[in-house]
Amino acid sequence: MSVVVALVVVSVVLTVIAPRILGRAMDTIFNGVLGSRLPEGVPLEEVVAGARAEGNDQFADLLSNADIVPGQGIDFDRLGQLILVVLGLYVVASFLSCAQGYILNGLVMRVVYRLRQDIEDKINRLPLSYFDTRQRGDLMSRVTNDVDNIQAALQQAFSQLVQSVLTVLGITAMMFIVSWQLALIALIALPLSGVIAGVIGTRSQKLFAAQWKNTGAVNGHVEETYSGLELVRSFGRDEEMLEEFDVRNEKLYEASFGAQFVSGMIMPAMTFVSYLSYVLIAVVGGLRVASGQITLGDATAFIQYSREFSQPLGQIAGMANMLQSGVASAERTFELLDADEQEPEQATATLPERTEGLVQLEDVSFSYDPEVPLIEHLSFSAEPGHTVAIVGPTGAGKTTLVNLIMRFYELTGGRILLDGVDITTLSRGELRSQVGMVLQDAWLFEGTIRENIRYGRLDATDDEVVAAAQATMVDRFVRQLPDGYDTVLDADGGSVSAGERQLLTIARAFIANPSLLILDEATSSVDTRTELLVQHAMAALRTDRTSFVIAHRLSTIRDADTILVMEDGRIVETGSHDQLLERRGAYYRLYMTQFRGEHTEVDDEDGEHGEAQAAAGETGADAATSPEVPSGGAAGSTEQPSSGKGDAPHPA
Numbered sequence: 001m002s003v004v005v006a007l008v009v010v011s012v013v014l015t016v017i018a019p020r021i022l023g024r025a026m027d028t029i030f031n032g033v034l035g036s037r038l039p040e041g042v043p044l045e046e047v048v049a050g051a052r053a054e055g056n057d058q059f060a061d062l063l064s065n066a067d068i069v070p071g072q073g074i075d076f077d078r079l080g081q082l083i084l085v086v087l088g089l090y091v092v093a094s095f096l097s098c099a100q101g102y103i104l105n106g107l108v109m110r111v112v113y114r115l116r117q118d119i120e121d122k123i124n125r126l127p128l129s130y131f132d133t134r135q136r137g138d139l140m141s142r143v144t145n146d147v148d149n150i151q152a153a154l155q156q157a158f159s160q161l162v163q164s165v166l167t168v169l170g171i172t173a174m175m176f177i178v179s180w181q182l183a184l185i186a187l188i189a190l191p192l193s194g195v196i197a198g199v200i201g202t203r204s205q206k207l208f209a210a211q212w213k214n215t216g217a218v219n220g221h222v223e224e225t226y227s228g229l230e231l232v233r234s235f236g237r238d239e240e241m242l243e244e245f246d247v248r249n250e251k252l253y254e255a256s257f258g259a260q261f262v263s264g265m266i267m268p269a270m271t272f273v274s275y276l277s278y279v280l281i282a283v284v285g286g287l288r289v290a291s292g293q294i295t296l297g298d299a300t301a302f303i304q305y306s307r308e309f310s311q312p313l314g315q316i317a318g319m320a321n322m323l324q325s326g327v328a329s330a331e332r333t334f335e336l337l338d339a340d341e342q343e344p345e346q347a348t349a350t351l352p353e354r355t356e357g358l359v360q361l362e363d364v365s366f367s368y369d370p371e372v373p374l375i376e377h378l379s380f381s382a383e384p385g386h387t388v389a390i391v392g393p394t395g396a397g398k399t400t401l402v403n404l405i406m407r408f409y410e411l412t413g414g415r416i417l418l419d420g421v422d423i424t425t426l427s428r429g430e431l432r433s434q435v436g437m438v439l440q441d442a443w444l445f446e447g448t449i450r451e452n453i454r455y456g457r458l459d460a461t462d463d464e465v466v467a468a469a470q471a472t473m474v475d476r477f478v479r480q481l482p483d484g485y486d487t488v489l490d491a492d493g494g495s496v497s498a499g500e501r502q503l504l505t506i507a508r509a510f511i512a513n514p515s516l517l518i519l520d521e522a523t524s525s526v527d528t529r530t531e532l533l534v535q536h537a538m539a540a541l542r543t544d545r546t547s548f549v550i551a552h553r554l555s556t557i558r559d560a561d562t563i564l565v566m567e568d569g570r571i572v573e574t575g576s577h578d579q580l581l582e583r584r585g586a587y588y589r590l591y592m593t594q595f596r597g598e599h600t601e602v603d604d605e606d607g608e609h610g611e612a613q614a615a616a617g618e619t620g621a622d623a624a625t626s627p628e629v630p631s632g633g634a635a636g637s638t639e640q641p642s643s644g645k646g647d648a649p650h651p652a
Helices: 002-036 044-053 057-064 076-125 128-132 136-178 180-186 189-227 229-234 238-264 266-290 296-337 398-405 428-432 449-454 462-471 498-512 528-542 577-583 586-595 608-618 620-625
Strands: 359-366 375-382 387-391 413-418 435-438 516-520 546-550 562-567 570-575
Touching (some): 002 076, 002 136, 076 136, 076 296, 136 180, 136 189, 180 266, 189 229, 189 266, 229 238, 238 266, 238 296, 266 296, 375 398, 375 570, 398 546, 449 462, 462 498, 498 528, 570 586
Parallel strands (some): 387 562, 516 546
Antiparallel strands (some): 359 375, 359 413
């Protein structure tokens, strides 16, 4: 920046000196023309005295202040030298201006580059709660549109601003050197321009802030609409979404129109002020030349200065709307950068490359809102290699519990131990490197199937990718694709079915070879036939590692070593599938609701239906192949029930 300023200063100095030298060239021409019309050999003093004697005082004053030699014409040698000097000054000034523009452009691009890096780093340090409370499209708009707008403002506005300000200062100094009286007239434009820029600029900045806020709202709506396009059309909500878009788009139009209109008023207003100053300078300058108070060359130079003086003022005015827009975008960007981050890491402990997988929760408490407690004083242990199923009604805290194990959220009380080590003493990266997750939403990335599986462990070989695919039932359908493992998937994995997407996410977790495994309702979006494949794949994935399975389909967790039943953030029951059915408590009610219908939930716990259900629970492994049928039907077939009340159990 110092080099840029230095180059601009030298460039401006050369630029503002040039009109003064050009004025000397004008004087050379003017004096030569007048001298050629005066009698040769007569002293100039006599010519001036003769003019006064004839009563022509104005002409005498003009001659007395001019460097005229009577009878001598234009000195073309001197004129040529002055013109060459002026051309040289402008050439050097232009070269320096290009050099500073090149350096400044590199500077601006580095600033924007670092800004994007800061934003990306900031996003990775923000807690999930930040994203839970904000629209995704608005965040995308801040990261893309607002940063692009800042870049445009810096590139186009800031690069000109430095030179324009220095040019105004340099020209002001030269105008006072030439004629302080005319300089005072020219400076009338400054306070008027300042008032115009201050009044209009303040209002336009608020409008630009509203414009970019509404841009984020429109982008958020568009992103939401496109992401859920199938849902929108399936419910026939196209018109409602269009109406909502029209409302947001209208607000954006009004804010954008107002911002551009108000900021656009700055340039015409300041141009009018510069023209007013120009007229005054031309009139007063002409009178001073006629009276001999300044030379014609100085008057010409001053008029050129006045034009060059108004030009950078006009440029500053023209940059005002872009600067105001850039400031508004910067405020939105800095609001993101200033957001509260997740608690800093205090890594004082480390884990071996592969842990045993003992997970202990000791008196754990957590709430999203301090006024509304969610999990309070919860304690349990998951033994190494065991499968822990977590069931309960919606909002019981199941997903929150596994998010706490992953340190997506920080505890408000208690602690969680992994192999006896408090997870808060581990870096988040080290903790999460021990955990594999298969989520309900099967997220795939744009790329080949091979790349999507390898995402679990980037250094995995092709043979390891194939082995993971074979173990998780992926290889059987990949082999049928024309390009096999090199098949390119869309960003949302649209080229494969929902079940195949889920199998790919299981393969991705398998190749990571984690010590802990979290399955968050991984079979909820697949059909019963594909569910069997997914179950086999998950069984392979759970081998020799501690697993946490969140499930709404109770058929998927019958073989779990331990089932935790959660209600209102508390564990109300713990045990195996058979033990919990025998107790006829919360798990029994969930099971009855899912497989027998709600009308039999509390029909008569000691009666016929209850005994039949208890018997079904006591059959152990046989029950795994015996789906319940609605309303007291008999068991014994492995065909799936046609009833929509729930999916029957499958062989584990």
